[in-house]
Amino acid sequence: MSKHYIQTNESRLEVVPERGGIITSWRVQNQEVLYLDEERFANPQLSVRGGIPILFPICGNLPDNTYTLNGKQYTLKQHGFARDLPWEVTNQVTQDKDSLTITLSSNEQTRAVYPFDFQLAFTYQIDGNTLEIKQQYTNLSTEPMPFSTGFHPYFLTVDKTQLKFEIPSQEYQDQMTKETHSFNGDFDFNRDEIDVAFKQLSSQSATVTDHARKLKLTLEYDDTYSTLVFWTVKGKDYYCLEPWSAPRNAINTGEHLTVLKPQASHTATVRLTANFF
Template identity: 40%
Template sequence: MNLQEASPLSSAASPYRISSYEDSFRIYELTDSSTESRVLVCPERGGIVIGCQLGGKELLYLDRATFLDPAANIRGGIPILFPICGQLVGGQYEWEGETYKMRNHGVARTSAWEVIEESAEGGASLTLGLKSNEETRASYPFDFELRFTYRLTEGKLSIEQSYRNLSDRGMPVQTGFHPYFATGENKKLRYSSDATKYLDYNDNAVKPFQGEVDLSALVESVALLDARTASVSFPLGEEGTVRLDYSPEFDKVVLWSVQGKPFVCVEPWTALNEALNHKEGLRILNPQEEWKLDFAISYS
């Protein structure tokens, strides 16, 4: 482990600070000393958040071995899902008469992002960008630019997102986040949401949602379908509660875990699996159109 640190960016008499260091990859650390909070971001590994400590409590699970292996899908942190969430049947989709192959959750999480801006004014913030390239076009034949600003302010992490279509034709977009929360062995959680039903991918049945979902024995995920309020909260251990707030376009919340692993994923999505094929919930951005969304995590 090489912890070679770059000069930090901070403001006089301010609790906010941003610094970076090398740990196999360049890691950016956003800190708020007034609330014992810090966020770790790795641009090179898909712009992923690999650590989120709020109010002194680390919220995220991370399988470090998968993070260190450039060929592995990272199991943990907050992977970015774009331009699909979930998987495609056969790993492929058809668009305008052509068939394309795409890996689960899309191209953003496996691409290296670029650092655009750092700031410690009024909060610790880091802006990253991702532009389409030859590799992304092989599975997603559109030109695009993404800009995400990770902002730590008063013990809360917000991720401000911009999705821009640089193509000369309509660009289909589905997006979301895949946060792994370190719940320990308890996977029978009560979720504060006004959803009334969920889709159980284990048997593809729509079932009534009464606030509690037990993921302990489930292999596939479930998805809350009809929430009217753009937020969900749930307990993390016995100490406190995690709350997710997001733009109303994130109108599906997917819950997933793996047996024997101490995490539960609570994932805001803008559409369900297979959206590039069935088109339901898919957003089509016009040429040069920009789509702005927000996602925030707090703990109390």
Template identity: 40%
Template sequence: MSFRQQSAPYPHWEFVHASSGDRLRVVPERGGLLTEWLCNGREMLYFDQERFADPAKSIRGGIPVLFPICGNLPNDRLPLTSGDFTLKQHGFARDLPWQIALLSDQSGVMLTLSDCAETRKAFPFAFRIQMEVRPLSAALEISISITNTSESVTEPMPFSFGLHPYFKVSDLSSTAVEGLPERCFNHLEMAEADTAMQLARLTQGIDFLTHASGPVTLVDEQDGTRVQLQHHEPMDLTVAWTDPPRAMVCLEPWTGPRQALISGDRKLVLGVGESSLLSCRYSVS
């Protein structure tokens, strides 16, 4: 096992698993971003390093973290008992510096984000997120603990949480997604749609949400690689997204749909001192 800071090809922390040699690259200063997951000698994640080098541009690649909302809110406004707050798409966790540490059993890394003056301007609650990332045998396991640490704010803390992993594929035209239900919600038109018809548009660009009853599998038909998302309630919604011509597919576990904090649909709430545990696993075959 090794865990050390590296300067190339960009500043990051590198974790290498003792037995498998699988590698993680993490940039805690840029939203706790996992930029690389090398599994069985194959890089699983898509990462646009040139775009990443320009902090003025949004990141395309790795595994961004979505909190305290997934998607966006009308006019970016979050109405709370204490007033209205401006909260932009996907929240702020993906833009802030996180803390990183080696897990006590040396099986992976712990990423931690706590509230600060900047977050309280958009979201008045005190909180702590602890995310354990473990590269297991042919798998990546992510466990998340979210705690409402507020003292001055007694209103329960509403939130959604999601991950936005970009998986590298050989060619969008030879990529499939298995395990999805027949119907989905198309974010591009904000309407229900036929899932098969959406998947037929991978090369044109898709963005839809589903609630699968079991695992969802991304299949790279050209090289035979299968990446299976195993997610658990409440983080058991799946968003599929492509951004052609990029050779990647995002397979994202979310706890709630867009605007959940307004509609109440699958909105999660934590009282002062309460915690929520979330988890998902990506396995490779």
């Protein structure tokens, strides 16, 4: 598997295009920001746990992994197929702002589960201690194309009780119970698994301060993104704070679903800044 690197004085990004275009490592001031389960990553049969997987054309899972479109039923696995398919490197720039552009185009395999022709082009760019992901989604079909999109970053942590969250929402929905709870900035890390969605976002930025690692992470996202998902598993050295354009099952419910007209494009941006203090 070929790795591509983008490097500046302050940070270094490692991307593996053929494993879903994934960012596998992001080092800032020689410190790793992301978690990666190397063993799972080495096995192409397993989904990757770590790095920054790409979610498209759905985020989360569907009831029975199925959705219905124009009276026809299709099967889509959790988070869609973009994270499992090889992406192609189409451009690499190494001047002032180092960047790498990768693309994914529809093929027979994708059309069987998602009946559209599309092209995705993502540009990973680093500038100092900021990583920017610019995305372009193009509908090459003759029909309107519904989708949601997102990222699933795994952030490395050594002591979750030392994490301080500033999430621009006062409530979240628990994925397990479907109940809505008010949010005061804290999670109960004694639980085996936390899987919650913040849907009512009041701003386009969230921060997590990890006092154990002396790291302040800022996640910024444009108005494409309606939802932030927080997920972690007890005993694992990661937490995930995921920007999603729509909540799970949006392709069935229509909630915050993006629908692209034929031959139209949609652009979106997500930005991560890592400050070690």
